[in-house]
Amino acid sequence: MDLKPERVFYYFEEISKIPRASGNTKAVSDYCKDFAEKHGLKVRQDAWNNVVISKDASAGREKEKGIIIQGHLDMVAEKTSNSTHDFSKDGLELMTENGFLTAKNTTLGADDGIAIAIGLALLEDETLSHPHLEAVFTTDEETGMDGAKNIDLSDVMGNYVLNLDSEDEGIMTAGCSGGAKIHTDLNVQREQKTGTASELCVTGLRGGHSGVEIDKGRANAILLMGRLLKKLRKSCGISLISISGGGKDNAIPRECRCRILFHDSTAGETDAVLKDFEDMVKTEYIISDPQIRIEYQLEGEQTEQVLTETALDYLLFYLNNIPNGVQHYCQELPELPETSLNIGIIDSDDTKIHMCTSVRSSVKSRKEQLVEKLQDMAEAAQGTIRVKGEYPEWSFKSDSELRKTMQEIYHELYGEEMKVDVIHAGLECGYLLQKKPELDIISFGPQMYDIHTTEERLSIASTEKTYRFVRKLIENGIDSAVSKEMRTDR
Numbered sequence: 001m002d003l004k005p006e007r008v009f010y011y012f013e014e015i016s017k018i019p020r021a022s023g024n025t026k027a028v029s030d031y032c033k034d035f036a037e038k039h040g041l042k043v044r045q046d047a048w049n050n051v052v053i054s055k056d057a058s059a060g061r062e063k064e065k066g067i068i069i070q071g072h073l074d075m076v077a078e079k080t081s082n083s084t085h086d087f088s089k090d091g092l093e094l095m096t097e098n099g100f101l102t103a104k105n106t107t108l109g110a111d112d113g114i115a116i117a118i119g120l121a122l123l124e125d126e127t128l129s130h131p132h133l134e135a136v137f138t139t140d141e142e143t144g145m146d147g148a149k150n151i152d153l154s155d156v157m158g159n160y161v162l163n164l165d166s167e168d169e170g171i172m173t174a175g176c177s178g179g180a181k182i183h184t185d186l187n188v189q190r191e192q193k194t195g196t197a198s199e200l201c202v203t204g205l206r207g208g209h210s211g212v213e214i215d216k217g218r219a220n221a222i223l224l225m226g227r228l229l230k231k232l233r234k235s236c237g238i239s240l241i242s243i244s245g246g247g248k249d250n251a252i253p254r255e256c257r258c259r260i261l262f263h264d265s266t267a268g269e270t271d272a273v274l275k276d277f278e279d280m281v282k283t284e285y286i287i288s289d290p291q292i293r294i295e296y297q298l299e300g301e302q303t304e305q306v307l308t309e310t311a312l313d314y315l316l317f318y319l320n321n322i323p324n325g326v327q328h329y330c331q332e333l334p335e336l337p338e339t340s341l342n343i344g345i346i347d348s349d350d351t352k353i354h355m356c357t358s359v360r361s362s363v364k365s366r367k368e369q370l371v372e373k374l375q376d377m378a379e380a381a382q383g384t385i386r387v388k389g390e391y392p393e394w395s396f397k398s399d400s401e402l403r404k405t406m407q408e409i410y411h412e413l414y415g416e417e418m419k420v421d422v423i424h425a426g427l428e429c430g431y432l433l434q435k436k437p438e439l440d441i442i443s444f445g446p447q448m449y450d451i452h453t454t455e456e457r458l459s460i461a462s463t464e465k466t467y468r469f470v471r472k473l474i475e476n477g478i479d480s481a482v483s484k485e486m487r488t489d490r
Protein backbone atom coordinates (compact mmCIF):
# COMPACT_ATOMS: atom_id res chain seq x y z
CA MET A 1 0.00 0.00 0.00
CA ASP A 2 1.18 3.51 -0.83
CA LEU A 3 -0.72 5.54 1.77
CA LYS A 4 0.14 8.52 3.93
CA PRO A 5 1.33 8.72 6.64
CA GLU A 6 3.57 6.01 5.27
CA ARG A 7 4.90 4.55 8.54
CA VAL A 8 1.47 4.45 10.18
CA PHE A 9 0.00 2.42 7.33
CA TYR A 10 3.15 0.31 7.12
CA TYR A 11 2.64 -0.83 10.70
CA PHE A 12 -1.11 -1.24 10.24
CA GLU A 13 -0.42 -3.53 7.28
CA GLU A 14 2.16 -5.47 9.29
CA ILE A 15 -0.13 -6.13 12.27
CA SER A 16 -2.99 -6.95 9.86
CA LYS A 17 -0.93 -9.92 8.68
CA ILE A 18 -1.12 -11.29 12.25
CA PRO A 19 -4.33 -12.98 13.47
CA ARG A 20 -5.42 -10.95 16.50
CA ALA A 21 -9.02 -11.70 17.34
CA SER A 22 -9.88 -11.29 21.01
CA GLY A 23 -8.39 -14.21 22.92
CA ASN A 24 -5.69 -14.76 20.28
CA THR A 25 -3.27 -11.89 20.93
CA LYS A 26 0.06 -13.58 21.77
CA ALA A 27 1.52 -13.19 18.26
CA VAL A 28 0.68 -9.49 17.89
CA SER A 29 1.87 -8.87 21.44
CA ASP A 30 5.17 -10.56 20.56
CA TYR A 31 5.42 -8.39 17.45
CA CYS A 32 5.20 -5.23 19.58
CA LYS A 33 7.69 -6.59 22.07
CA ASP A 34 10.13 -7.44 19.25
CA PHE A 35 9.63 -3.95 17.79
CA ALA A 36 10.66 -2.35 21.09
CA GLU A 37 13.72 -4.55 21.49
CA LYS A 38 14.79 -3.89 17.90
CA HIS A 39 14.59 -0.13 18.52
CA GLY A 40 16.42 -0.28 21.85
CA LEU A 41 13.35 0.69 23.90
CA LYS A 42 12.36 -0.54 27.36
CA VAL A 43 9.54 -3.04 27.13
CA ARG A 44 7.46 -5.20 29.44
CA GLN A 45 5.07 -7.96 28.38
CA ASP A 46 2.79 -9.64 30.93
CA ALA A 47 0.85 -12.89 31.19
CA TRP A 48 -2.23 -11.22 29.65
CA ASN A 49 -0.15 -10.24 26.57
CA ASN A 50 -0.33 -6.56 27.50
CA VAL A 51 2.73 -4.62 26.31
CA VAL A 52 4.22 -1.46 27.87
CA ILE A 53 6.94 0.31 25.85
CA SER A 54 8.95 3.24 27.21
CA LYS A 55 11.14 5.82 25.42
CA ASP A 56 13.29 8.34 27.32
CA ALA A 57 12.59 12.03 26.83
CA SER A 58 14.46 14.04 24.22
CA ALA A 59 17.36 16.13 25.49
CA GLY A 60 16.10 19.17 27.39
CA ARG A 61 12.60 17.77 27.92
CA GLU A 62 13.28 15.47 30.84
CA LYS A 63 11.33 17.59 33.34
CA GLU A 64 8.08 17.62 31.38
CA LYS A 65 5.24 15.28 32.31
CA GLY A 66 5.17 12.19 30.13
CA ILE A 67 2.66 11.21 27.47
CA ILE A 68 1.13 7.75 27.02
CA ILE A 69 -0.24 6.40 23.72
CA GLN A 70 -2.89 3.81 24.55
CA GLY A 71 -4.89 1.33 22.51
CA HIS A 72 -5.89 -2.35 22.42
CA LEU A 73 -4.29 -5.10 20.37
CA ASP A 74 -7.37 -7.26 19.79
CA MET A 75 -10.12 -6.88 17.20
CA VAL A 76 -13.67 -8.08 16.65
CA ALA A 77 -13.61 -11.07 14.27
CA GLU A 78 -16.59 -11.00 11.87
CA LYS A 79 -16.78 -12.25 8.30
CA THR A 80 -19.37 -12.52 5.55
CA SER A 81 -21.38 -15.73 5.22
CA ASN A 82 -19.49 -16.78 2.07
CA SER A 83 -15.99 -16.01 3.42
CA THR A 84 -13.49 -18.84 4.01
CA HIS A 85 -11.29 -16.61 6.19
CA ASP A 86 -9.92 -18.35 9.30
CA PHE A 87 -9.28 -15.77 12.04
CA SER A 88 -7.12 -18.23 13.95
CA LYS A 89 -4.45 -18.33 11.25
CA ASP A 90 -5.18 -15.97 8.34
CA GLY A 91 -4.11 -12.36 7.99
CA LEU A 92 -6.50 -9.71 6.69
CA GLU A 93 -6.74 -8.82 3.01
CA LEU A 94 -6.64 -5.01 2.99
CA MET A 95 -8.21 -2.91 0.24
CA THR A 96 -8.63 0.79 -0.54
CA GLU A 97 -11.82 2.24 -1.98
CA ASN A 98 -13.01 5.84 -2.34
CA GLY A 99 -10.58 7.20 0.22
CA PHE A 100 -11.17 4.45 2.77
CA LEU A 101 -9.22 1.43 3.94
CA THR A 102 -11.25 -1.72 4.38
CA ALA A 103 -10.79 -5.53 4.39
CA LYS A 104 -12.14 -8.13 2.01
CA ASN A 105 -15.14 -9.96 3.53
CA THR A 106 -14.00 -9.36 7.14
CA THR A 107 -13.80 -6.73 9.80
CA LEU A 108 -10.87 -4.36 9.30
CA GLY A 109 -9.67 -4.20 12.90
CA ALA A 110 -8.94 -0.46 12.69
CA ASP A 111 -10.70 -0.61 16.04
CA ASP A 112 -8.15 -0.54 17.51
CA GLY A 113 -5.24 -1.51 15.26
CA ILE A 114 -4.85 2.07 14.09
CA ALA A 115 -3.88 3.06 17.65
CA ILE A 116 -1.13 0.45 17.65
CA ALA A 117 0.13 1.59 14.23
CA ILE A 118 0.20 5.25 15.27
CA GLY A 119 1.97 4.35 18.51
CA LEU A 120 4.68 2.34 16.78
CA ALA A 121 5.23 5.02 14.13
CA LEU A 122 5.70 7.66 16.82
CA LEU A 123 8.02 5.50 18.91
CA GLU A 124 10.37 4.84 15.98
CA ASP A 125 10.49 8.49 14.87
CA GLU A 126 13.93 9.85 15.79
CA THR A 127 13.10 13.29 14.34
CA LEU A 128 10.32 13.87 16.87
CA SER A 129 11.14 15.98 19.94
CA HIS A 130 9.17 14.54 22.85
CA PRO A 131 8.81 14.29 26.63
CA HIS A 132 9.00 10.83 28.22
CA LEU A 133 6.92 8.71 25.84
CA GLU A 134 5.15 5.42 26.58
CA ALA A 135 2.83 3.07 24.75
CA VAL A 136 0.35 0.95 26.70
CA PHE A 137 -1.14 -1.75 24.48
CA THR A 138 -3.83 -3.86 26.15
CA THR A 139 -5.67 -7.04 25.14
CA ASP A 140 -9.19 -8.46 24.94
CA GLU A 141 -10.88 -5.08 25.17
CA GLU A 142 -13.67 -6.30 22.92
CA THR A 143 -14.62 -9.20 25.21
CA GLY A 144 -14.57 -7.62 28.66
CA MET A 145 -11.46 -5.42 28.86
CA ASP A 146 -9.50 -8.17 30.64
CA GLY A 147 -6.13 -6.75 29.59
CA ALA A 148 -6.84 -3.32 31.11
CA LYS A 149 -8.43 -4.96 34.13
CA ASN A 150 -5.28 -6.95 34.91
CA ILE A 151 -2.43 -4.73 33.69
CA ASP A 152 0.18 -3.47 36.16
CA LEU A 153 0.80 0.28 35.70
CA SER A 154 3.03 0.76 38.73
CA ASP A 155 6.12 1.48 36.59
CA VAL A 156 4.31 3.71 34.08
CA MET A 157 5.62 7.25 34.42
CA GLY A 158 3.36 9.30 32.11
CA ASN A 159 0.62 11.65 33.30
CA TYR A 160 -1.30 12.28 30.08
CA VAL A 161 -3.04 9.44 28.23
CA LEU A 162 -3.99 9.70 24.56
CA ASN A 163 -6.48 6.84 24.22
CA LEU A 164 -6.88 6.26 20.46
CA ASP A 165 -10.03 4.15 20.69
CA SER A 166 -12.72 6.50 19.39
CA GLU A 167 -14.02 6.60 15.84
CA ASP A 168 -15.37 10.11 15.30
CA GLU A 169 -12.76 12.62 14.14
CA GLY A 170 -12.98 16.03 15.79
CA ILE A 171 -14.67 14.70 18.93
CA MET A 172 -12.79 14.11 22.16
CA THR A 173 -14.32 11.78 24.71
CA ALA A 174 -13.67 13.01 28.24
CA GLY A 175 -15.58 10.48 30.33
CA CYS A 176 -17.60 7.29 30.19
CA SER A 177 -19.98 5.31 32.31
CA GLY A 178 -19.18 2.36 34.48
CA GLY A 179 -21.47 -0.61 34.33
CA ALA A 180 -22.49 -4.10 35.28
CA LYS A 181 -24.61 -6.98 34.03
CA ILE A 182 -27.37 -8.01 36.42
CA HIS A 183 -28.61 -11.58 36.00
CA THR A 184 -32.02 -12.10 37.61
CA ASP A 185 -33.61 -15.51 38.16
CA LEU A 186 -37.23 -15.92 39.24
CA ASN A 187 -37.96 -19.45 40.38
CA VAL A 188 -41.24 -20.76 38.97
CA GLN A 189 -43.59 -23.60 39.66
CA ARG A 190 -45.72 -25.15 36.95
CA GLU A 191 -49.06 -26.87 36.72
CA GLN A 192 -50.99 -28.62 33.96
CA LYS A 193 -53.80 -26.71 32.23
CA THR A 194 -55.85 -26.97 29.05
CA GLY A 195 -56.84 -24.07 26.84
CA THR A 196 -56.42 -22.45 23.44
CA ALA A 197 -52.70 -22.16 22.80
CA SER A 198 -51.31 -19.14 21.00
CA GLU A 199 -47.96 -17.65 20.08
CA LEU A 200 -47.79 -13.92 20.85
CA CYS A 201 -45.13 -11.53 19.55
CA VAL A 202 -44.25 -7.90 20.18
CA THR A 203 -42.14 -6.89 17.17
CA GLY A 204 -41.16 -4.12 14.74
CA LEU A 205 -39.20 -2.08 17.28
CA ARG A 206 -36.08 -0.12 16.36
CA GLY A 207 -33.92 -1.37 19.22
CA GLY A 208 -30.39 0.01 19.38
CA HIS A 209 -27.35 0.14 21.65
CA SER A 210 -28.36 0.42 25.30
CA GLY A 211 -25.71 3.06 25.90
CA VAL A 212 -25.70 5.15 22.74
CA GLU A 213 -29.46 5.04 22.02
CA ILE A 214 -30.87 4.75 25.55
CA ASP A 215 -31.90 8.43 25.53
CA LYS A 216 -33.84 8.18 22.25
CA GLY A 217 -37.09 7.16 23.98
CA ARG A 218 -37.35 3.85 22.13
CA ALA A 219 -39.61 1.09 23.33
CA ASN A 220 -38.38 -2.08 25.03
CA ALA A 221 -40.09 -5.21 23.66
CA ILE A 222 -39.69 -7.17 26.90
CA LEU A 223 -41.38 -4.49 28.98
CA LEU A 224 -44.15 -4.06 26.40
CA MET A 225 -44.77 -7.80 26.60
CA GLY A 226 -45.03 -7.52 30.38
CA ARG A 227 -47.70 -4.83 30.01
CA LEU A 228 -49.54 -6.82 27.35
CA LEU A 229 -49.60 -10.03 29.39
CA LYS A 230 -50.99 -8.13 32.37
CA LYS A 231 -53.74 -6.64 30.19
CA LEU A 232 -54.61 -10.00 28.58
CA ARG A 233 -54.70 -11.72 31.95
CA LYS A 234 -57.17 -9.18 33.26
CA SER A 235 -59.33 -9.05 30.14
CA CYS A 236 -59.25 -12.58 28.72
CA GLY A 237 -57.77 -14.92 31.31
CA ILE A 238 -54.46 -16.48 30.30
CA SER A 239 -51.68 -18.76 31.50
CA LEU A 240 -48.04 -18.43 30.42
CA ILE A 241 -46.20 -21.38 28.88
CA SER A 242 -42.91 -19.73 27.89
CA ILE A 243 -41.32 -16.35 27.15
CA SER A 244 -38.19 -15.21 25.31
CA GLY A 245 -36.93 -11.87 24.06
CA GLY A 246 -33.79 -9.91 23.22
CA GLY A 247 -30.36 -11.31 22.52
CA LYS A 248 -27.83 -9.03 24.23
CA ASP A 249 -27.94 -7.17 27.52
CA ASN A 250 -26.39 -4.11 25.85
CA ALA A 251 -29.03 -3.91 23.12
CA ILE A 252 -32.56 -2.53 23.49
CA PRO A 253 -34.69 -5.59 22.63
CA ARG A 254 -36.56 -5.32 19.33
CA GLU A 255 -38.74 -8.39 19.78
CA CYS A 256 -40.27 -10.54 22.51
CA ARG A 257 -42.26 -13.76 22.06
CA CYS A 258 -44.30 -15.93 24.37
CA ARG A 259 -46.66 -18.89 24.25
CA ILE A 260 -49.84 -18.61 26.24
CA LEU A 261 -53.10 -20.47 26.91
CA PHE A 262 -56.37 -18.54 26.61
CA HIS A 263 -59.18 -19.50 28.99
CA ASP A 264 -62.85 -18.78 28.24
CA SER A 265 -62.28 -15.94 25.74
CA THR A 266 -63.44 -15.64 22.15
CA ALA A 267 -61.21 -14.79 19.22
CA GLY A 268 -63.12 -11.53 18.82
CA GLU A 269 -62.41 -10.50 22.40
CA THR A 270 -58.74 -11.30 22.02
CA ASP A 271 -58.49 -9.39 18.74
CA ALA A 272 -60.04 -6.30 20.34
CA VAL A 273 -57.67 -6.33 23.31
CA LEU A 274 -54.60 -6.76 21.11
CA LYS A 275 -55.75 -4.04 18.69
CA ASP A 276 -56.40 -1.59 21.54
CA PHE A 277 -52.97 -2.33 23.03
CA GLU A 278 -51.17 -1.91 19.69
CA ASP A 279 -52.92 1.43 19.06
CA MET A 280 -52.05 2.59 22.56
CA VAL A 281 -48.31 1.87 22.35
CA LYS A 282 -48.08 3.23 18.81
CA THR A 283 -49.45 6.50 20.17
CA GLU A 284 -46.97 6.43 23.06
CA TYR A 285 -44.04 5.87 20.68
CA ILE A 286 -45.37 7.66 17.60
CA ILE A 287 -41.99 9.28 16.85
CA SER A 288 -39.37 7.01 18.42
CA ASP A 289 -40.90 3.61 17.49
CA PRO A 290 -43.76 4.00 14.98
CA GLN A 291 -43.59 0.45 13.55
CA ILE A 292 -44.53 -1.51 16.70
CA ARG A 293 -46.70 -4.53 15.88
CA ILE A 294 -48.53 -7.10 17.97
CA GLU A 295 -48.80 -10.46 16.22
CA TYR A 296 -50.43 -13.67 17.38
CA GLN A 297 -51.31 -17.05 15.96
CA LEU A 298 -53.79 -19.51 17.46
CA GLU A 299 -52.60 -23.12 17.69
CA GLY A 300 -55.80 -24.81 18.86
CA GLU A 301 -56.73 -26.53 22.12
CA GLN A 302 -53.75 -27.99 23.98
CA THR A 303 -52.75 -29.23 27.40
CA GLU A 304 -49.54 -27.60 28.63
CA GLN A 305 -47.34 -27.14 31.69
CA VAL A 306 -47.89 -23.48 32.55
CA LEU A 307 -46.68 -21.11 35.28
CA THR A 308 -48.80 -21.24 38.39
CA GLU A 309 -50.87 -18.16 39.13
CA THR A 310 -48.45 -17.17 41.89
CA ALA A 311 -45.40 -17.53 39.61
CA LEU A 312 -47.11 -15.40 36.95
CA ASP A 313 -48.01 -12.82 39.63
CA TYR A 314 -44.35 -12.43 40.51
CA LEU A 315 -43.17 -12.21 36.89
CA LEU A 316 -45.71 -9.56 35.94
CA PHE A 317 -44.98 -7.61 39.11
CA TYR A 318 -41.29 -7.57 38.19
CA LEU A 319 -41.74 -6.65 34.51
CA ASN A 320 -44.26 -3.91 35.25
CA ASN A 321 -42.32 -2.25 38.08
CA ILE A 322 -38.58 -2.41 37.37
CA PRO A 323 -37.00 0.90 36.36
CA ASN A 324 -35.72 1.12 32.79
CA GLY A 325 -34.12 3.73 30.55
CA VAL A 326 -32.41 6.96 31.57
CA GLN A 327 -32.63 7.62 35.31
CA HIS A 328 -30.37 10.70 35.61
CA TYR A 329 -28.68 13.13 33.23
CA CYS A 330 -25.13 14.46 33.66
CA GLN A 331 -25.13 17.68 35.71
CA GLU A 332 -22.06 19.15 33.97
CA LEU A 333 -23.22 18.15 30.46
CA PRO A 334 -27.02 18.02 30.94
CA GLU A 335 -27.82 16.71 27.46
CA LEU A 336 -25.94 13.46 28.19
CA PRO A 337 -27.27 10.46 30.14
CA GLU A 338 -25.46 9.82 33.42
CA THR A 339 -27.32 6.76 34.77
CA SER A 340 -29.49 4.23 32.96
CA LEU A 341 -30.47 0.59 32.76
CA ASN A 342 -31.85 -1.73 30.10
CA ILE A 343 -33.43 -5.16 30.46
CA GLY A 344 -32.05 -6.80 27.34
CA ILE A 345 -32.71 -10.55 27.67
CA ILE A 346 -35.50 -12.75 28.99
CA ASP A 347 -35.96 -16.49 28.59
CA SER A 348 -37.61 -19.35 30.44
CA ASP A 349 -37.21 -23.03 31.18
CA ASP A 350 -39.05 -25.54 33.34
CA THR A 351 -37.93 -24.08 36.67
CA LYS A 352 -37.05 -20.41 36.20
CA ILE A 353 -37.39 -17.16 34.30
CA HIS A 354 -33.97 -15.66 33.54
CA MET A 355 -33.39 -11.96 32.74
CA CYS A 356 -30.27 -9.91 32.11
CA THR A 357 -30.11 -6.14 32.62
CA SER A 358 -27.30 -3.74 31.71
CA VAL A 359 -26.72 -0.99 34.30
CA ARG A 360 -24.61 2.08 33.40
CA SER A 361 -23.57 5.20 35.28
CA SER A 362 -20.69 7.65 35.34
CA VAL A 363 -21.35 8.05 39.09
CA LYS A 364 -20.41 4.97 41.12
CA SER A 365 -22.96 5.52 43.89
CA ARG A 366 -25.80 5.81 41.37
CA LYS A 367 -24.77 2.54 39.72
CA GLU A 368 -24.69 0.85 43.13
CA GLN A 369 -28.12 2.29 43.96
CA LEU A 370 -29.62 0.78 40.80
CA VAL A 371 -28.08 -2.61 41.53
CA GLU A 372 -29.62 -2.49 45.03
CA LYS A 373 -32.99 -1.54 43.56
CA LEU A 374 -32.91 -4.49 41.18
CA GLN A 375 -31.98 -6.76 44.06
CA ASP A 376 -34.94 -5.46 46.08
CA MET A 377 -37.27 -6.02 43.11
CA ALA A 378 -36.01 -9.55 42.56
CA GLU A 379 -36.37 -10.44 46.24
CA ALA A 380 -39.91 -9.06 46.27
CA ALA A 381 -40.65 -11.41 43.35
CA GLN A 382 -39.04 -14.36 45.20
CA GLY A 383 -36.00 -14.24 42.94
CA THR A 384 -32.24 -13.74 43.13
CA ILE A 385 -29.62 -11.68 41.27
CA ARG A 386 -25.98 -12.14 40.30
CA VAL A 387 -23.77 -9.17 39.41
CA LYS A 388 -21.27 -9.94 36.64
CA GLY A 389 -19.12 -8.06 34.12
CA GLU A 390 -18.69 -5.01 36.34
CA TYR A 391 -16.41 -2.25 35.04
CA PRO A 392 -15.45 1.17 36.49
CA GLU A 393 -16.61 4.61 35.39
CA TRP A 394 -14.42 7.41 34.04
CA SER A 395 -15.71 10.64 35.51
CA PHE A 396 -15.51 13.93 33.61
CA LYS A 397 -12.49 15.98 34.77
CA SER A 398 -13.53 19.63 34.71
CA ASP A 399 -9.95 20.96 35.11
CA SER A 400 -8.29 18.67 32.53
CA GLU A 401 -5.06 20.26 31.28
CA LEU A 402 -4.89 17.70 28.49
CA ARG A 403 -8.35 18.60 27.18
CA LYS A 404 -7.59 22.33 27.15
CA THR A 405 -4.25 21.85 25.36
CA MET A 406 -5.77 19.51 22.77
CA GLN A 407 -8.48 22.05 21.98
CA GLU A 408 -5.89 24.81 21.54
CA ILE A 409 -3.59 22.79 19.27
CA TYR A 410 -6.44 21.33 17.17
CA HIS A 411 -7.73 24.84 16.55
CA GLU A 412 -4.23 26.08 15.66
CA LEU A 413 -3.76 23.25 13.18
CA TYR A 414 -7.16 23.10 11.53
CA GLY A 415 -9.10 26.23 12.52
CA GLU A 416 -11.83 24.01 13.98
CA GLU A 417 -13.15 23.39 17.46
CA MET A 418 -13.00 19.89 18.94
CA LYS A 419 -16.31 18.84 20.43
CA VAL A 420 -16.18 17.45 23.99
CA ASP A 421 -18.30 14.38 24.67
CA VAL A 422 -18.98 11.97 27.52
CA ILE A 423 -20.23 8.59 26.32
CA HIS A 424 -22.74 6.33 27.99
CA ALA A 425 -20.66 3.20 27.38
CA GLY A 426 -17.53 1.61 28.80
CA LEU A 427 -13.91 2.28 27.84
CA GLU A 428 -10.60 0.97 29.19
CA CYS A 429 -9.93 4.44 30.60
CA GLY A 430 -11.97 3.58 33.69
CA TYR A 431 -9.61 0.72 34.56
CA LEU A 432 -6.54 2.88 33.91
CA LEU A 433 -7.83 5.57 36.26
CA GLN A 434 -8.72 2.98 38.87
CA LYS A 435 -5.05 1.96 38.93
CA LYS A 436 -3.57 5.50 38.59
CA PRO A 437 -6.15 8.14 39.66
CA GLU A 438 -3.77 10.99 38.81
CA LEU A 439 -3.94 10.29 35.06
CA ASP A 440 -5.43 12.89 32.73
CA ILE A 441 -7.07 11.00 29.84
CA ILE A 442 -8.77 11.90 26.57
CA SER A 443 -10.07 9.39 24.00
CA PHE A 444 -10.19 10.30 20.30
CA GLY A 445 -9.25 8.90 16.91
CA PRO A 446 -9.64 9.04 13.13
CA GLN A 447 -12.99 8.66 11.38
CA MET A 448 -14.26 5.10 11.10
CA TYR A 449 -17.60 3.69 10.06
CA ASP A 450 -19.45 0.43 10.78
CA ILE A 451 -16.91 -0.91 13.28
CA HIS A 452 -17.40 -4.52 14.38
CA THR A 453 -18.95 -5.36 10.98
CA THR A 454 -17.65 -6.55 7.62
CA GLU A 455 -18.40 -3.04 6.31
CA GLU A 456 -15.85 -1.47 8.69
CA ARG A 457 -13.80 1.23 6.98
CA LEU A 458 -11.18 3.76 8.00
CA SER A 459 -10.80 7.21 6.43
CA ILE A 460 -7.26 7.55 5.06
CA ALA A 461 -7.34 11.36 5.08
CA SER A 462 -8.68 11.41 8.65
CA THR A 463 -5.89 9.06 9.76
CA GLU A 464 -3.29 11.46 8.35
CA LYS A 465 -5.04 14.38 10.08
CA THR A 466 -5.17 12.53 13.41
CA TYR A 467 -1.52 11.45 13.20
CA ARG A 468 -0.42 15.01 12.46
CA PHE A 469 -2.45 16.20 15.47
CA VAL A 470 -0.98 13.59 17.84
CA ARG A 471 2.55 14.31 16.62
CA LYS A 472 2.05 18.03 17.22
CA LEU A 473 0.68 17.36 20.73
CA ILE A 474 3.79 15.37 21.60
CA GLU A 475 6.13 17.86 19.99
CA ASN A 476 4.63 20.76 21.96
CA GLY A 477 3.96 18.93 25.25
CA ILE A 478 0.93 19.19 27.50
CA ASP A 479 2.18 21.07 30.60
CA SER A 480 0.47 24.44 30.33
CA ALA A 481 3.48 26.70 30.97
CA VAL A 482 5.88 24.63 28.90
CA SER A 483 3.53 23.91 25.99
CA LYS A 484 2.40 27.52 25.60
CA GLU A 485 6.03 28.71 25.60
CA MET A 486 7.02 26.09 23.04
CA ARG A 487 4.07 26.91 20.76
CA THR A 488 5.07 30.57 20.92
CA ASP A 489 8.67 29.68 20.00
CA ARG A 490 7.59 27.43 17.16
